[in-house]
Amino acid sequence: MGAVTLPCLSSNNKQSLKSMIVEKKRKLASTIHLENSGLVSLSDSILVLNEEEQVEKSKNPLIRNRILRMHGVPVYVNIHPLREYLVAVFQTKVLVVYRSRQFNAWLADRKRQRDSFQRISDQDKSREVRKIKNWAIRALYALGLDYGLIRMGVGSNQRYFVQQVIPGPRLNAEMEQAFIKAVQEYVNKCVESPESRWEDVVMGADPEFIMEGRTGSILIASNFFPRNGKVGCDAIWMGQNRSHKPLVELRPEPTPDPRTLAISIYKGLQYAVKKTGRVPAKWLAGALPHHAFPLGGHIHFSGIFLNFKLLRALDNYLALLLAIAEDPQGIGRRPKYGFLGDFRYQKHGGFEYRTLPSWLISPTLTKGVFVVAKLVALHYRHFKYFPLSCQQVQEAYYQGDKDLLAKWFPVLWNELKKCPHYERNRHYLDNFYKYISSGSTWNESRDIRKAWQLPPYQRKK
Structure with a gap:
């Protein structure tokens, strides 16, 4: 049909x-x-x-697999799965999951037998089922689709891969x-x-940074900060000791006001200064300031309906803009991290958008990110331009082709300027515009405390 x-x-x-x-x-x-x-x-x-164009692409195995690989979605050719899953997906939600009833085995002289499938309970929280669901949603999004049936395979060593996508x-x-x-x-x-009202959409965040010692080694954040709290350490651990957590994470209180959120970020950094004392180190943010530690600047939303259209608007009107100004080494974060449409549902009923790098690079960047995110959440249903629906622009994003991405910046910014709430946030937005349009890129080896005017870089009065 x-x-x-x-x-x-x-x-x-x-x-x-x-x-x-x-x-x-x-x-x-x-x-x-x-x-x-x-x-x-x-x-x-x-x-x-x-969209018909995306449907046609998904039907062509060569084009489909090339797009999926570009987005970091596993596709293996000529590998027979031990078991298979059929996953019905509509945008951000898995509707139904079926699994093949028996393990499959192939010999060189045997033909594959037809499999039957059994329904998987919605309460099944096993690691394999969770992985299968996540990959199915990610595959559908990468292909520019909104719904479909994804056939997933599980190979040896718990390798998950997409076999077929049926729109x-x-x-x-x-x-x-x-x-x-x-x-x-x-x-x-x-x-x-x-239309959503300004006060209806509540935002939060959990940006990360690392502390690099004089010898280039990473200081353990868990030596200074607790696991939880307004400034804490991330769940990732380093070495064999799981208590050694290297990433510092700020967790400001959620608010409908981007300005209040930015102030909370500043106060969190001030608190971090007090907790670390005079320990000699550089505070680094961005996408990949250290090869072993990709950083994120996740933004949390509540009070708004999550769907693929909203995620694609965030990709086009926020992630694409940051990619223009990103330190070139940041492309090493993608596509394992920073892939388009990365999200996670939260227990509080909202969700977090996870594609962005850590925008703690500067106050200008932080304020601009918060306001643009708020404008997108409120007005994305009116946006007309989505360059990342084009495969060439997607490749530019993952390969760091700033020149191609920058060509779209004036078009996307004109859409943002049409938003009713643009004027009330003009100061933050104008500065953000100048930052992105300057043609320069941020430096991930620079101590972020200098941009935030925090000790030891605080200006003398």
Whole structure:
């Protein structure tokens, strides 16, 4: 079944919705066009699920596998899996998972037998199932799709890999109900919902930095900071001792106000200065200031509906911008870390966007990141331009081709300037614009305390 157009009013009627997106043979439409309700003027990117161009790419094994590898998604050719999974995904959520009933084995003179699959419980929290789900969502996002069925394989040594991605799969009764419900939720929460208010969207963060000693060795953050707290150490550990945690992590209180969030970051850095005393070290941030420690500047959101469209807006209007100004060595962080669309649900009901490097490089960068993130969260449904949907621009992002990325900066910034809340944050945004458009890149070997005017670089009054 190909593309279908879905009138907005049918979203509240399951039977009507089923008749439009599922054909008699229970095959799901490969593309769904949604009609605008008229309550809010939305961009085409919001109103199309599984764009036809991306669907065609996913059907071509050579193109599909090349794109997946670029995004760091494992694809192995001519490797027979020990077991397989079928994962039905709609944007950020796995709907149903099935696993092959038996281990598969092949001999050179034997043909593969047809497998049967059994339903995996939603309560199954085993490592393998969690990995399979994460890879399936990541594969779907990397291909520019919104929904589909992903066939995953598990090889020897717990190697996970994508075998097939089907944008318009045949459905059983359970998958049919799950996809219909997911489309309904998307229409109700993203297409037909009213505009979010400024105070509705709450933001937090947990940026990281490391402390490099005079000899170039990394100081152990856990020697200075507790595991938890407003300034703590990250879960990653170094060496054989799991208590030796090298990354310092700031955890400001969540707030709807980007300015308050930036002030909390500054206070957290001041607190870190007091805790470390006069220990000689450089404080380093960015993407990869040390080859063994990729750093992140995760931003937390609550009060907003998470979907692929929002993640793609954050990629295009925030991650792409930072990549223009990033230290060239930062590309070494990608695609294992810093891959497009990286997110994680949080226990508090919100989520964290994990693609960005640590923007603690400077106050200008930090303030700009917070405000742009807030504008994107509030107004992404109106954005028209998504250059990262183009494979060439994706390659530029992962390979660090700043010239190509910079060509898109004026286009993307003009979209941001149309946001109703731009003027109230003009000071932060203008400085951020100058930083990105300057053509210079940040230096990840520079002590961030100098930019933040913290001891020992604090200006004398």
